[in-house]
Amino acid sequence: MVDSKQQWKAWLYLSPAIILLLVFTVWPIINTVRLAFLEGYNALEATWGATYNVGIGNFTKVLGFREFKTCLVNTLLLTVLTVPISTILALLIAVALNSIKPLQKFLQTIFFLPYVTNSIAIGMVFAAMFNIIGLRPDGLNADSWGIINNVIMFFGGEPINWINANSGYWANIAVMTVYIVWNALPFKILILLGGLQSINKQYYDAAKVDGTPRRRVFTRITVPLLSPMLAYVFITGFIGGFKEYSSIVGIFGEKMGPVGDPYRLNTMVGYIYQVLPDTDYGVASAAALILFAIILLVTLINMQVSKKRVHY
Amino acid sequence: MKVVLQNLTKIFPSRNKKSGEEVVAVNDFNFEIPDGKLIGLLGPSGCGKSTTLYMISGLQKPTNGKIFFGDDDVTELPTEARGVGLVFQNYALYPHMSVKQNILFPLQNLKGKDKMTKEEMLERAVSAAKLVQIDDLMERKPSELSGGQQQRVAIARALVKMPRVLLLDEPLSNLDARLRLQTREEIRRIQKETGITTIFVTHDQEEAMSISDMIVVMKLGVVQQIGAPQDVYDNPVNLFVAKFLGTPPINVFEGRVAGEKLYIGEDAVLSVPGVADQEVYIGIRPEGFELNENGQLHCKLKNVEVMGRDVSIVSSNDASLNSIIRSIINADNKVDLSKEDITFSLKVHKVFIFNKENEERIYFEVN
Known part of the structure; x- marks a missing residue:
């Protein structure tokens, strides 16, 4: 503990960060809560001194929108699909990377590259891969198929309308899942690889002396010893999944859906952005709080479950 | 089971590629370890005693020479096929498993005709735990045990599959002085009770002298002297051995x-x-x-x-x-x-x- 006479110095050094956090983080949070409970709030009128009723009208309004339900379903679906898939894939890749010696650093770098690339840019590349240009009404002829359809056709399959006008909902979801998983892998691989490398090699020697088959070494030793890292990537994955937005913009653009069916793939965060330009700050704030409550709930459940399964 | 080491040599390639100097960790080790004895490999750090132990366990491959268990040449056998129990210096107990699960683990790996029923496994685990007097700690996690208790669990885990040879790497180095005295008597007792040929590594001459049937004094990868502790003490063959033994x-x-x-x-x-x-x-x-x-x-x-x-x-x-x-x-x-x-x-x-x-x-x- 610092001498109390010296504490003012500590406060002085902390003050720039504290002031910025208060102004740009703490106050906005408080303000969001305030706005969420002000019914019919209008930012422009508010500057002229208008007053509003306090109530839960904004929340009922949000929950009543048909669009909000679409957003909620999309968000839940994408999260539940992508988090387990990306975690398991990342685990397998990390274990494989950890078990090879030559080229390990090189491959590690390659796997990490997507992390330092802009997700909108990657989204555009993915969109190009799934895109179809000049699709004829028969659905079997087009000026140019994307690379994915080219591969499908090479192996004798029928091309699929992934993301263009009249594409199916599940085709859209499949594209989003592939893209989000691919985007989420690098960070997870990095964390899990770090975890693997910190496991004491002697456990593996001990397992070897005891003649443990490889699969059992993986399930009984590697996974339990890695469980703190697995829980971490799982929980942060869920939080990230509920905030999914830019990946949809990356593939489908700001309209959040294929041509002719905008906002079909809208998410919770997308919804908040959507109502903001209408200066309906109250409704946007209520939606943000609902999102916060869902994330909090899921995280608490995650932590409760992991308590039993994670060995620190 | 007697253990025979024939011209056992281990050369590590140089870390520094430019100089290319190899490190001879163990040089031409010949020794016949009689059945059912407790043998101490003794020497200062870097003398190759641990390397010798790991070669016997199969975790390291000898560059040259042969290892026999009884009449079986095990030199080319992988670790798991040798039937050795190894107690690591810091025990390497699986931290996420209870004492019982740790001791059961080697048995659950058995396949084919060696496969055991759950009851048989539990029985074996309990008798191993009883032998090292930890049968009342079976549900604890390793982190809830003292150093001495962890040591016993590690020994039980090594003994439970009834190894042909028991290997202990610096078994007492992580224990405090009082526990050390107690545990070395314990190791002697367990070894006598089971009659398993046991080889342990130590840099502490007092430890080696007090419990071993025979000691092997090593220096820079070369065996200096082999014999009963008192004989080696009374008749050192060179100045190094004379200086190394005795407090x-x-x-x-x-x-x-x-x-x-x-x-x-x-x-x-x-x-x-x-x-x-x-x-x-x-x-x-x-x-x-x-x-x-x-x-x-x-x-x-x-x-x-x-x-x-x-x-x-x-x-x-x-x-x-x-x-x-x-x-x-x-x-x-x-x-x-x-x-x-x-x-x-x-x-x-x-x-x-x-x-x-x-x-x-x-x-x-x-x-």
């Missing part, structure tokens, strides 16, 4: 042999029949001194430390290579601390002389 350590002097007499400084301390005139190192065990006013060795008295049964006399001599000479004599002898000088006579079988060049022992006739 307090042996007193070493520079001296010379002239006319079949052994000189320390100007004092002719012993007659050494049959030894040619030469410069030598002289090693005298602390218990090799006797207080004698007419003794041959003159030293300067510095201090007397009382240890109850014995007293330890601290003195100095210009020819001594150690800064002090420590001699242990019976407490019945009274030492006059006011005197500056002290004279000793020497017990002839506690005095060893060594060649000054190669530090090998020079034997002389004892009447």
Whole structure:
């Protein structure tokens, strides 16, 4: 503990960060809560001194929108699909990377590259891969198929309308899942690889002396010893999944859906952005709080479950 | 199960690619370990004792030479097929498993005809736990155990599959002094009860001497001497072994042999029949001194430390290579601390002389 006479110095050094956090983080949070409970709030009128009723009208309004339900379903679906898939894939890749010696650093770098690339840019590349240009009404002829359809056709399959006008909902979801998983892998691989490398090699020697088959070494030793890292990537994955937005913009653009069916793939965060330009700050704030409550709930459940399964 | 090491050699490639110097960790190790004995591999750090142990376990492959368990050549066998139990220096207990799960783990790996039912496994685990007296801790996690208890769990885990050979890597180094004494007796007891050929590695000579049937003293990858602890102590083959064994350590002097007499400084301390005139190192065990006013060795008295049964006399001599000479004599002898000088006579079988060049022992006739 610092001498109390010296504490003012500590406060002085902390003050720039504290002031910025208060102004740009703490106050906005408080303000969001305030706005969420002000019914019919209008930012422009508010500057002229208008007053509003306090109530839960904004929340009922949000929950009543048909669009909000679409957003909620999309968000839940994408999260539940992508988090387990990306975690398991990342685990397998990390274990494989950890078990090879030559080229390990090189491959590690390659796997990490997507992390330092802009997700909108990657989204555009993915969109190009799934895109179809000049699709004829028969659905079997087009000026140019994307690379994915080219591969499908090479192996004798029928091309699929992934993301263009009249594409199916599940085709859209499949594209989003592939893209989000691919985007989420690098960070997870990095964390899990770090975890693997910190496991004491002697456990593996001990397992070897005891003649443990490889699969059992993986399930009984590697996974339990890695469980703190697995829980971490799982929980942060869920939080990230509920905030999914830019990946949809990356593939489908700001309209959040294929041509002719905008906002079909809208998410919770997308919804908040959507109502903001209408200066309906109250409704946007209520939606943000609902999102916060869902994330909090899921995280608490995650932590409760992991308590039993994670060995620190 | 007897264990035979034949020309066992381990060469590690150089870390530094430019210099390309190889490290010979173990050099041409030959030894037949008799069945059911407790063997201590002893030496300073870096002497290759752990490497030898890991080669016997199969975790490291020898560069040259062969290893036999009984009549089976196991040199090319992988670790799991050798039937060894290995206790690691820091135990390597699986931290996420309970004591019971840790001990059961090796049994659950058994396949084919060795496969056991759950009841059989549990029975074996409990009897192994009973042997090391931890059967009341079965549900605990390793982190909830003391160092000594963890050690016992590790031994139980190594013993539960009834290995042909039990290997212990520095089994006592992570324990405090009191526990160390207790645990080494425990290891001796467990080894006697099971009759499993046991090899352990240590850098602590006292530890090795106290419980081993035989000790192997190593230095820089080369075996120096093999024998029963008392024999090695009483008859070291070279200066290294003489210095390495014994607490307090042996007193070493520079001296010379002239006319079949052994000189320390100007004092002719012993007659050494049959030894040619030469410069030598002289090693005298602390218990090799006797207080004698007419003794041959003159030293300067510095201090007397009382240890109850014995007293330890601290003195100095210009020819001594150690800064002090420590001699242990019976407490019945009274030492006059006011005197500056002290004279000793020497017990002839506690005095060893060594060649000054190669530090090998020079034997002389004892009447």
